[in-house]
Structures are given as structure tokens and as C-alpha cells.
Amino acid sequence: MKLLLIHSDYIEYEVKNKAISNPEEIKLKKDRLEEVLTVFIAVEKIDEKSPNQTVLDASNEIEKTAEQLKVKNIMLYPYAHLSSNLGSPKIAKEILIELEYNLKNKYYNVKRSPFGWYKAFKISCKGHPLSELSRDIIAGKEKESIEKEKEIKSEWKILTPEGEFIDAEKFDFSDYEDLKLLYEYESKGSRKIIGEPAHVKMMQSLELVDYEPASDSGNFRWYPKGRMIKGLLEQHINNIVRDIGGMQVETPIMYDIEHPALSAYLKKFPARQYRVRSDDKEFFLRFAACFGQYMIAKDMTISYRNLPLRMYELTHYSFRREQSGETSGLRRLRCFTMPDLHTFCADLNQSTEEFERQFITSMKWMNDLKLHHEVAIRFVKEFFDNNKELAKNLAKLARKPILIELWDEQYFYFVMKFEFNVIDSMKKASALSTVQIDVENAERFNISYTDEKGDKKYPYVLHTSISGSIDRCVYAILEREAIKIKQGQKPIIPFWISPTQIRLIPIKDEFVTLCNDFIDNLNELSKNYTIRIDIDDRDESVGRKIRDAEKEWIPIIIVIGDMEKDTKTYKPRFRNSEIGENDKSYILNDLNKLIIEKIKDYPQQKIPLPIYISKRPKFK
């Protein structure tokens, strides 16, 4: 149902001609109300499925507005033009009559203009900010799902690796600046430093990823280098999840909003969704891979012997229609890529065991990206009281103090979760890895297994994202480098995801051939590996080419000239000492070993652009 509410000095109408074959019988040909909330209404097809709820919701919405405006008079005015998907006139009329009755019961002075007639009307809108409002009523669903959660009551603690619980307010943060920032950010919403996040300029100037003005905000375009980085991260996370037993599936990105199993879940999940219409049906775009996997799981025959059972999907994409003011570079998108693992566990024991394993795996991921992170663990208090040892184990694994949040009751579908948070150059915290223990969705979706005695049981479900959103990982890497720049260090991205790993710079045109030979020889030495090398064959000075390579953050730069031709040794310019030792000569074989050492444990891809720089267009 679509509503258009107008706070008016007056509204008056006069009935003219029939608009439909069986219009409502007319009692008054003309009518008028003053100091009135005029409500233009279009009843839509979707309202026919739950007319009673629609009436209730609409009535509440109108009442809320009337109360705010302190008006007692309401004019209900059927207005078909508000919607392109109208319901049948018969039901629409009934809904309107019901709505009138409902509002009268709330002691409003309600009038309703007749249904099914062309009418002339005059209205005077007051014109203050609240005087014109539109509302979209969808029986009980969207409204509840985006409704604000109850005020959450939290207790905050710090847990040390030694197993000590300390009231967060009493903890000495002097050696733990980032943990302090996380605590303040999470508990008080403090925003110490404001400004544009540094990664946005970087992602553009490095030609990784950019805004797409032709799409909705928070939907980005990825250029070749960025796409390759993202692809490598995706490949790596797929491998890691497979290693811990994840069985990869793929599920649809849109789901029927009316599907009985989904509507209940939608209510528990307060994210706004994108809506898609197809014929008469309405669909929402998934915000995670949960449903798709639940739908598979509920049809599966699962024995206790199969548990823990791990189902995995790399969601390409998930959609969350965040409020326009809260999308921010790659930190929060409306369309993102995220690995989503669901682990079905027999009992609490198995769940916590698995939880710890996934905690360790997440640590590995953060380590592979060299991301510093702070750990937050959140519990429903009752669950915490029974599982304190689990928390202590996790703090021991993290080897540093961690933040604990305790909720007085269960606000979400999970009883416990952890997150790894990174702190960016603006001192904002963002969550990456997370695992949640879910105690209610198995039953809701009728996912069950058969236990040793042949009885049907509902498993616990762990919701896991080992890496968090891949886009957000790119954000975290760039933000970490922004912090390094502030500290006067050279920025660099991990070697295994560098779009160019080695840049060759021939001193004159004639050495381009030698560069080609260099690549061939190196490939010959490392047949099982893919090393990304390119050649700056432009007609530019050597100084210029070095500068451009440095601006691209290329980790290894090698100038090729007479010296290299004669001695067959190379003096690479390493971006930092972690990659290699500067001012040292290498023969090809040693260089090869050094590089393979850095890439052997990671996925590899070919260079995403022409190897000759002169052949490359500018994307930005």
C-alpha cells in the first residue's frame, strides 16, 4: 500500500464521473474538512495477501503522523496513481472501508472520499517540513525488519591472555592504543578524528577500483589491477576454507519475499534490501548466503556421522541497501563479495571446538594480509557464564588482551560471536573475520540431522566469514598503508597480490629484447609458478620510469643495460628491506629463489595488463 500524507489547511472534493464499472455508492456528492491530515491511498496487489495486517500497519502509520502533527481530522482519499501495481478494486474498497473503521475507533474524525469516481479536489498544503510524507506499507515485513532494535544493554570487559577479566573502564590501555580505540568506538561511538578515509584516493590513483556514477551508490567498478587483487584474495580464501572442510556451493542472489521460511528470518535481520520485481512476484537481493545454504541443508539427509558439516559459498555478491549517508569507500558498500561458511554442529561441544578452529584460521588469514587487528568477543551473558573457558582459550590464542561485550539478553539470532577489527587511518574500527554461534535458525528452517539413537535433532549453526568482506579486506590493506605513509614509510601491498611484482626498465630501446629474454629465462627457472613481470618500454628517461614504478608501489624494479648484459647480474631496487637487500647484485637463479619463497604458499595469476607499459591505457 502506498500512502501520501499531506498536512492541509483544508481538503475538499466534488464527485464527477464513474472511473470504474461498479463504483461505490455515493452518500455525499461534495465534502470538505479543515485542519486535516489528507491521506492519499493506493492499495496494491501485494496487500491482498494480508489485508488485515495491511490495515493495521497503515492505521498505525497514519496515527503516528496525526499524533505528531496534532490533528484530529483525517481524510482518506483513494488515489490509484500512487502505484503501478494496483490491487483489485473490490478488495481495495474493502481495505479502505476497514481502514476508515479502524481509525474511527481510535477517536479520529475520519472522512473518506468515495471509491471508483473521478473527483475534482482542492487542497491546501501547509508546507512545513513534516507536512508532506509518503509511506510504503508492506504488511508487517519490511517495516519490522528495518525497525530499530531495542536499546541494547551491554557490559564491557577486557580479558587478558592470562585469563583475567577486568572491567573495561578500569583497564590500563597505555600499551594497547588500538584496543582502546576499539573499545571507545564500540561502546561510546566516539569519533575522535574525522575526515575522508585515505584509501579512496589510493584505490583510484592505483587504478584498482572506483565509483560508478551510473549505478547505485556503493556499487563499484573494478579495473584490471583491482580485479586481479580481488581475484587472488577470493582464490586464497576459497583454498583456506576448503582446507578446513568447507564444501563450496552456489545459490541464487534473489529470493521470494513471500516465501514462508524467509519472511521470519527477514524480520530478525535489520538490513534494508534491494527489491526486484519479476511479473507479479517481488524478490529481495540476498544480504548473505544464509538462505541459499539453509534451503540446501533442509533438503539434505544428514547423519550425526556427517557432523560437523561445513557448507561454503563465496557470495558474488551480497547486497545491503545501507543508508546513503553510511556508505563509505570500500569500507561499507551496498554490493560486496564475502565468503560465507555455515557449519552444522551436533552439540555445544562440537560447536565450541569448531569455533576455536575457525578462530585460528581467521588469524591465519589476517596474518597472510599482514593486518593488525583487535579481537572483540560478544556473548549473551547467560551463555558466557556457562562458557567462560572458551573465552579464556580464545584470549590465549590471540596472545593479547581482548574486548568482551556481554548482552543482558539475546538480541540477535546468535548467543556468541567474535570479530577481528582493524583500525583505519581515521581511527575508525571495522570488522573483518567473524564467527557466530546460532541457536535458532536450524529449527526455523527445519534443518535437522539424525543422531545415534535415530532421533531427529536440530544442529547448532556457526555463521562464519573467515576473511570478512573481500572488498573490506582491500580497504584494510590500503588503510594500513595510509597509516604507514603518515609515519614516513613507503607504502606497499603484499608481494603475492602486487599486480606487477617486477618492473624491468631498459636503458635504451635496444635492451627491450634483453628484458624479454630475462622474462623467458626466469619463467624457465620457475615453471610451476607465475611471476608477474612487465617492461617499461616507453620513450622516457630512466629516472622517469623509476619514478612511475615507485608511484605504482612496485616491489622490485630492475634496470637493464650494458652492465646486466655483460655480467648477467642484476641490481634490483627493492621497495623495502623485507623484500630484499638493496645495493646487492643477484644472479637470476638467486633472484628466482627469493621470489618463489614469497609466492609459493599463495595463489598466483598472470599479469592483468599488457606486459609492455607503452601498450597500457590509463583507466584513471
Add this chain to the structure above:
RNA sequence: GCCGACGUAGCUUAGCUGGUGGAGCGGCUGAUUCGUAAUCAGCAGGUCGAGGGUUCAAAUCCCUCCGUCGGCUCCA
């Protein structure tokens, strides 16, 4: 979504109180063949975010919209 700031060439930007837009980088052409962060010269490139209004005259003033950023809110 609300409040605020901003939007000038592909990028970065100058343009004061209104009088039909300047530059650097990048691109193109030519010269230059170079040893570790910018070789030189010339040329092209602008419905000044979009639409409307005020005015003899608008990048400049006003309104609406779009986009970006920031704050609020929100964040599984």
C-alpha cells in the same frame, strides 16, 4: 533518511564583490636514447555536475535534482 560542505578538461586545480574560462599532470606530434623518484618544445582537449529561475549579461546569485565527502543515525 536528516544536517552540513563540496562538484570547473581524463586527473589535480586558479577564477575576489556577475562582464562569455587559466594552469600543471596525463594524451597527441616532434626532438631526445638516457643508469635508479619527473628531458625539451608544440598541439588538441571545457553545454564550469544536471535542470529551472533572476539579469542586458551567470562558473559566479536563487531554487530543485544528482553525485561525492563529513556529521547524526545505523551496522548480522
